[in-house]
Amino acid sequence: MTPGLDDLLTVLRFPSVSTDPKHKPDVRANADWLVNKFRAIGLKPELHETPGHPIAIARNEHKPGRRTVMIYGHYDVQPADPLNEWKTPAFEPTIRDGRIYCRGSTDNKGQHMAHLRGIEETLAAGEELPVNLIFLIEGEEEIGSPNLKPFLEAHREELKCDLVAISDTGMVKEGVGTFTYGLRGIACMEVRLHGPSIDLHSGIFGGAVMNPNTAIARLAATLHHDDGRIAIDGFYDDVQPLQDWERKAWQGLGETNHETQHLTGAPALWGETGFSELEQRWARPTAEINGIGGGWQGAGSKTVIPREAMMKLSFRLVPHQHPDKILAQVEAHLRKHCPPGVRLEIIPGHSGMPYVMDPHSTLGQAAQRALASAFGPEHPIALIREGGSIPIVQAFKDVLGVETLLLGLALPDCQAHAPNENFPVSSFEAGVKLNKALLRELA
């Protein structure tokens, strides 16, 4: 067995589902295991209580004059349901065809445990780590890290570092070291349209009142032009065009439409006219209706005009859009376009800034050398952005003032958040190498 894999299998058996109160002891057990492991390999462990789940931290002996590197990970996982879609039990790691199937395998236990194994091997060989290390593993990432930013603020001095490294993103394909230098931000809101004071019989009253379902649909339909461009005034004001080197780097990844269509299973890809599939997902903002609902959705028919209808909106943002400005523009748009005969209510949701760093900076180049060392010279390092949001990256920038290196080890079909989540043993092995090379390159 791959050295260190037994420890990964052990932590995968903790059903550390942070959102579910009944798994609180399992989350705690995982944190305790980490603390014991940190101690066993020669690091100094700390377990920090929060109002939610604890934060586990490990340090080596910090020496003046060395770079201080924080490695971040999270030991909590998403719920495993629908359970009946798992081929093997969700919390019993099972290795098939070189992949470890288990909830949390790719997101994020496989990835932070590879770093842990890298550190363990360095120390076991009698070597010293070449940097001052702060290894921080939290237990609330899957519920939006509500206690991490306050924790960073409260321990600003002890957590002072030169950069953060995270392996919690993806690789473009197996064997290709991938450096993620940008993320989209997010801004959320819920929209409710209130119509009649009660659900009405659509025969008796239909024709003389605005149906909130019709109104929410008509309002939702104003968000986009037919070509996929968002129709909100000022929405694109702060969006910058891609730089030439980015466009070239992404073109170098080849044709991705086929793979994306395969991964999504959509009847056809569809997006804003004039942009490649990667640009649409990585560099263009979106307006998504994550949920829409009103009236009778059960079996059969119920001929009602419902008293209200709702939609949940989220906007993915790109540099240099700001969530507050976008939310104000959206609200103005909704107020302007709301159909007559209903009352509009807007409930603001969470938001997070987009993120971008320069991969050609000193740190970026060090990260790329580490990836090359872990994955070999066969492929050039892929320089990508990702479409998702990692709000903690912004928290590190805001509170600690540092950049984050995103050096992901997940493959596109690792099924994060879905049934049959998995992580290749080869990615674990590459992650161990990556850890050693990264600390060396950053030193």
Next chain:
Amino acid sequence: MTPGLDDLLTVLRFPSVSTDPKHKPDVRANADWLVNKFRAIGLKPELHETPGHPIAIARNEHKPGRRTVMIYGHYDVQPADPLNEWKTPAFEPTIRDGRIYCRGSTDNKGQHMAHLRGIEETLAAGEELPVNLIFLIEGEEEIGSPNLKPFLEAHREELKCDLVAISDTGMVKEGVGTFTYGLRGIACMEVRLHGPSIDLHSGIFGGAVMNPNTAIARLAATLHHDDGRIAIDGFYDDVQPLQDWERKAWQGLGETNHETQHLTGAPALWGETGFSELEQRWARPTAEINGIGGGWQGAGSKTVIPREAMMKLSFRLVPHQHPDKILAQVEAHLRKHCPPGVRLEIIPGHSGMPYVMDPHSTLGQAAQRALASAFGPEHPIALIREGGSIPIVQAFKDVLGVETLLLGLALPDCQAHAPNENFPVSSFEAGVKLNKALLRELA
């Protein structure tokens, strides 16, 4: 207590929700109760099984030379949700301020039980009913009466009659006898849009696939023009303008906007430009979205692109629109306007023809005399249409070749199909009188 009211309270306690399989035994229990009651008051009962819920029938001894009158009602009810909006339990009849609050009280148990009580009183007084009676109460009206027409066809001879009388419509206001000479028809369908094969992370994939929620909203928004007119090609081809006497009769009902806004509680009335509120509800066709849904509708946010979204459509039709023609036009419209990147599925639902009869005919005049006898001479009888649909009225015409007299007892605020459905005790009492007068006038 008003005589006969105890029986009404008893049947109201059966949660006879025909659309919900788990209430099948309750529907059956209500039918069994009716059969026993028919027998107890001296009628000859029959319980006819159907592929769905049973049809209960009662007859007196039919004698040659008398008119044969069918009285129709339905013992099934709409679902009671949302349950938390009921002030008292939905299936526990509660009398407050002269009204009986319970699902089914106005639609239709209170109304057909008044007829039953009228017959019971006549027979209990040792009198003979002046007509040959066929009292037919079905259990599938709220799901479109799928088995009634086949039943009529299979028993055409035994069900031969001279007319049908139904109390399942409304009165314009308390104390005003109301004769409904027209109804809107209906045509229903469910529309499903299928997108990705799984729910997608809206950060990772957002921008490159059509969101089924967005698609359903954009498709729904094509149904109407901004002025409320329906935008489906050919939709109005068969709609006839109102006749002069109708327009006059309706104008005689006075200004109704205020009352309708009060009843609906809508922030403002809104409908097709160029028509009065009554015309919009009684004489103009509609396109309603009774339900719309897709993605995350629970608390908080879940940033998904759902794999599908749906809407339930119903179209109210006026003479001489035909449901089949309308459904074909709707389907053509949906196929033409369906956004790219999703697969359209159309599931046809139930439908029913619009209905209109001449209130100045012999039968119409007899019905008006019966109403005058039940409600007194204070107010002239109101001649109205209603916006709802009673597809079985057309079935009676098609199969049995007879007209239907619609002599409703519901008040505008009886909340049919909604929480806190209710029926005035005074309407029950008037209904008992109406039954006696009607059979006398029709004899």
